[in-house]
Each structure stands twice: as structure tokens, then as C-alpha cells.
Amino acid sequence: MSTSPKPLLQRQTVTAMVAEYIAAKIIGGDYPGGHQIRQEAIAAELGVSRIPVREALLQLEAEGLVVIRTHRGAVVSDLSADDAIDLFDARLLLEPFLVKKAIARMSNQDIANAERALQDYEAAIARGDPKELSRLNWAFHTALLEPSMRPRSMAVLQTLYSSADRYLRLQIEPLKAQTKALQEHRDIFEAYRLRDAVETSRLLKKHVADAAEEIVSQLKRGEAAG
Amino acid sequence: MSTSPKPLLQRQTVTAMVAEYIAAKIIGGDYPGGHQIRQEAIAAELGVSRIPVREALLQLEAEGLVVIRTHRGAVVSDLSADDAIDLFDARLLLEPFLVKKAIARMSNQDIANAERALQDYEAAIARGDPKELSRLNWAFHTALLEPSMRPRSMAVLQTLYSSADRYLRLQIEPLKAQTKALQEHRDIFEAYRLRDAVETSRLLKKHVADAAEEIVSQLKRGEAAG
DNA sequence: GAATGAAATATTGGATACGATCGCCCGATA
DNA sequence: TATCGGGCGATCGTATCCAATATTTCATTC
Numbered sequence: 001m002s003t004s005p006k007p008l009l010q011r012q013t014v015t016a017m018v019a020e021y022i023a024a025k026i027i028g029g030d031y032p033g034g035h036q037i038r039q040e041a042i043a044a045e046l047g048v049s050r051i052p053v054r055e056a057l058l059q060l061e062a063e064g065l066v067v068i069r070t071h072r073g074a075v076v077s078d079l080s081a082d083d084a085i086d087l088f089d090a091r092l093l094l095e096p097f098l099v100k101k102a103i104a105r106m107s108n109q110d111i112a113n114a115e116r117a118l119q120d121y122e123a124a125i126a127r128g129d130p131k132e133l134s135r136l137n138w139a140f141h142t143a144l145l146e147p148s149m150r151p152r153s154m155a156v157l158q159t160l161y162s163s164a165d166r167y168l169r170l171q172i173e174p175l176k177a178q179t180k181a182l183q184e185h186r187d188i189f190e191a192y193r194l195r196d197a198v199e200t201s202r203l204l205k206k207h208v209a210d211a212a213e214e215i216v217s218q219l220k221r222g223e224a225a226g
Numbered sequence: 227m228s229t230s231p232k233p234l235l236q237r238q239t240v241t242a243m244v245a246e247y248i249a250a251k252i253i254g255g256d257y258p259g260g261h262q263i264r265q266e267a268i269a270a271e272l273g274v275s276r277i278p279v280r281e282a283l284l285q286l287e288a289e290g291l292v293v294i295r296t297h298r299g300a301v302v303s304d305l306s307a308d309d310a311i312d313l314f315d316a317r318l319l320l321e322p323f324l325v326k327k328a329i330a331r332m333s334n335q336d337i338a339n340a341e342r343a344l345q346d347y348e349a350a351i352a353r354g355d356p357k358e359l360s361r362l363n364w365a366f367h368t369a370l371l372e373p374s375m376r377p378r379s380m381a382v383l384q385t386l387y388s389s390a391d392r393y394l395r396l397q398i399e400p401l402k403a404q405t406k407a408l409q410e411h412r413d414i415f416e417a418y419r420l421r422d423a424v425e426t427s428r429l430l431k432k433h434v435a436d437a438a439e440e441i442v443s444q445l446k447r448g449e450a451a452g
Numbered sequence: 453g454a455a456t457g458a459a460a461t462a463t464t465g466g467a468t469a470c471g472a473t474c475g476c477c478c479g480a481t482a
Numbered sequence: 483t484a485t486c487g488g489g490c491g492a493t494c495g496t497a498t499c500c501a502a503t504a505t506t507t508c509a510t511t512c
Contacts, residue, residue: 013495013496038463039463040464048497049498050464051277051498052497054281055281055284058284058285064378071502071504072463072464082375089376090320090378093319093323097319150312151312153315156316160378275466275467276468277466278467280495296473297473297474
């Protein structure tokens, strides 16, 4: 099953394109926390009307990337150590749990999918495009968890991840973090391949916890420094 | 703080009203799973244009109450035993965790708030209005968890809960479930008041697990029967 | 000079209007 | 008779336009 869930000829809607555009700006740091997003400005920038912009902003609000206040527009949500803790703690609960459920149900095809995702991530490190790396990193996590057949939990994680991504992009030494992540991914996959649920869950938890630790401590240094 | 979180002079937006209206229909079971929601029909029903209806539907999609497909409109999401398991497992991870964090930070005022929520729920059982009971049940859970200061996790739970509510409304013997819940709420609050994080977490977990068990077994009976 | 209050402006929320897509019906063809 | 293709109505996606709200500017008063 699920060889490639993405339709090849996607009938893309303007709203979806706008949402992707703004999300990329936020995640990439072009729109920092606190930045006011003006509907008219985005609309003009992309040559569309304000309607799809508003609908895109509603979706981004649900993802936690912006905060919308009535008659006052959308503002990019702030990053903070507290928020990162909130976010990563939720991931730390969900991901290790889901990977156990996934292993209990997964087919050999699912294992092959995860392996492929691992290889894609590895191959991308050399190229070093942060957006691409982020996508493939998340693709690996998704591949591990997808066989759990928990669409609702996966949707929650999807939204958590897009915010987590903002923090990952702030890292001072991305290459170092990526290399560390790659090795951890390899270890996780090895346990996964052997269907060792307990070990996979443990390694995945540590993987996420280490990344969280790194990010939170960096943020706290930044907040202390002002 | 927070005696009455609803602003007295509510500057309610049409979109919010429409979202509330449709959500109530779905949660109350008036719109069952699979029901097609026509933008024009809702708009005419409420005497508004399609714009706020569309925006409301986007919010409901983020809450998991409807599924929107491009050019094909919104459909009320289906209920199933698998979905209920997905949903309640996520709650089972998050709530016991958050209540521990809450106890570590809570003030006496927070305890008083929880006690008030408990009393409100108790008082409402006699009246038996399901919508009101559902609201107060959730208010109690929220009061317990709110001091954790985890807005992101709370937002996730909020969306999970609105779907969980659909299942709760299906229960065959609501009064029995509510009475059981009330006793459990009392026990949870007692441990909470004493700041016993481990015991509160344990009781809360069991409270949610029991409700989940009841709902899932009922659903499975229904699915088996066809 | 700071505070108050009333226009003027900027921006969002919502309504109307139009073009595009989907689904169904029905006839043509093999 | 079953399948394919075209037209038609229903519905959605988006643009344009108007109304309501928020913010800024600026004169006035103490």
C-alpha cells in the first residue's frame, strides 16, 4: 500500500499556494515572530485577491504559525523557550507511542519506505538546502509513524512539526545537528527494521529529546542575553 | 482570575457564530458522519453570505469535525472505533502529563477554580442538558490542566475534545456515565487539591481510559452488528 | 507640554458577482 | 447493452466591492 500518496497532477488551489508561500516565509525566518501580515500586501505580492490570503491565514492559525485577532489581522506567533518546551514535550509523548503502534502493524513495504526516506535525508545533507532537509527529516519521521494508522494523531504531529521547524532553522550549527540526526536516524531505523518496538521507541524519544534540549538551551541563552 | 472568561460585550464575528452553529449541529448529531454541508444552504439558513460559512468550515476542518475536498465541499467526518482509539489515546498521553505540570505550578486560586468547575458540573447533572454538561465537563478538565501554562498542548486537546464530545453524546446511558464521571472528578480533585501529582495523574488517566473503553466497546458492538 | 477627543486613514470583515470545476443525465457508438 | 463523450445544472473558488472597526493624525484644552 501507500507507495506515493501524493497525486501527481495536483489541482492546486490558490489558497493552498498562498498558505505554502506564507508558511515558507515564517518557517524560513523571513517573517519573524511579531511580524504583522497584511492581507493586502500579500495579495498584491502574489497577484491574487484577499480572499485566498484570508483563508490561508486561517489555516496557518490552526497550525499555530500565526495568531489572528478580530479586526486586527494576523501576527506571526512568537518563539520562546517555553513554547519550544510545550511543543517538544507534546512530540515526546506522541512520537514514541505512535512508533510502537506502527511497528505492531507495519508491512515490509512500510520498512522499505522508511529506508528510502532515510536514504533521501542522507543524500540531501551534502546539498545542504535547509528547506529540503527539513522536509526530508520530517518525511523520515512520518514514514516511521505512518503505519500506526492514526490519522488524527498524525495530523496533530504535522502541525506541531511545522512550528518545530521554525526552531530547528534557528540552530547555530545546523550541519552538526543534521549529522547527529542522521546517525540517530540510522540507529532508529535499524531497531525499526528488526521490529524492536521498545528499542525503537526509546531511541526515537532520545532523538527528539536531544534536539529539544539543544534548542531550548540555545533559546534560554538568547533570552538571558536579551 | 478568570471568573467569567466571556467578554460581556462580545464583539462576535459572523464567522465565529457560523462555526459555533455548525459545530453544535455536528457534535449534537444533527449532522451525522458523511453528511454533506452545502455552503449556500448554511448561508441561507443563517441569512449570511457564503464567505463566513467557508471560513467557519476551514476552522472546523482544523478541529477535525469536517473534511474538505477541493471543489467538492465539506463532509462531516466519520466516527469509528479506530478513530475513537486514535483520539482517546492522544488524550491519554497528554492529559496525565499536563496535570502533573499543572500541579507543579498551580496557585491556590487555580485549585479554587477547579473546585468551582467541579461544583458547576455537579449542579448541571440534575438539569441534564447534554450540551451544557459537555461544556462543564470539559471546563473541569481545562481547569485542572490550565495551570500547566502549555497553550499549545491545550489547543491540541481542545480540538481533540470537540471530536471526543461527538462520541460522548452517542452514549446509550449518559446519566450513568455522567454520574460515574462525577465521582471520578471528585476523586481527581481531591488528589489535585493535595498537590499529589502522581495520584492525580493516575486517576485522570484511568478516568479518560474508562470513558474511552466504554465508548470503543459500544462502537465495536455497533460496527459488528452493522 | 501632556492629555483629550474628533476627523481622516488604513485595514479587516462580509456581501455580491463571476468564472471554473464537478457530477449527472442523455444520446451516440460499437 | 455497455461504454464513452458532450452538454447542463449545481456547487465551489476567487475577484471585486461595500461596510464596520481599528489606528493614526491633529487640533484643542487644561
